[in-house]
Amino acid sequence: MSVKDFIKKSVLESGAFTQYDVPKIIMALGASLLLGCFIYTVYKKYYAGVIYSRSFAVTLVGMCVLTCMVTLAISTNIVISLGMVGALSIVRYRTAVKDPMDLLYLFWAITTGITTGAGMYALALTAAAILTIMIWLFYHRQQKGQIYIAVIHYERDETGDAIIRTLGRMKYFIKSKTLRGQTTEMAVEVYCERDNLFFAEQIRNLEHVKDVTLIQYNGEYHG
Structure with missing residues (x-):
């Protein structure tokens, strides 16, 4: 199969632009929103820095939903996934992370969006439970x-x-x-x-x- 035929079959004949699994999309976005709100609550409860940033906490929720949306988009076919990777690779973020724990919450939000977008709800819930217990044991309770x-x-x-x-x-x-x-x-x-x-x-x-x-x-x- 030539490259031209591969692209034609992947893009024009895949039905990715005409067929949408609406219940799956709504379920994935809803799950990412709920888990994002859960991450927001954990971050707010166990924050131990100097100044609490509500905008950063809200960003965690948006990060879950947006990452889920990207995962749903690139799961349609390989051409869209390559185009999305190329588009996102040019983005640079220069905001300094003051607290190392903020990195944990950022990666938690990103991976939650990926897993919910991929339909791995059990994995997302299990990871949320494990991370919450870890934060409670090793980060919060040590400061009595x-x-x-x-x-x-x-x-x-x-x-x-x-x-x-x-x-x-x-x-x-x-x-x-x-x-x-x-x-x-x-x-x-x-x-x-x-x-x-x-x-x-x-x-x-x-x-x-x-x-x-x-x-x-x-x-x-x-x-």
């Missing part, structure tokens, strides 16, 4: 407290020693120490279980401590 950066201004070296003693058995790490004349600025990363911020009041009541500032930090504590 909050991490803060305590910026403390004080005078005299013995005051710094008293501040360290006040922290006691709390998990902490001295991030920086800046000397400005008679005043010292110390930044300490502190892990607080159950939002117990009483240590800040104790430090503020120390002699020669000028002020204490607590800043919530979304990093991870190791140690």
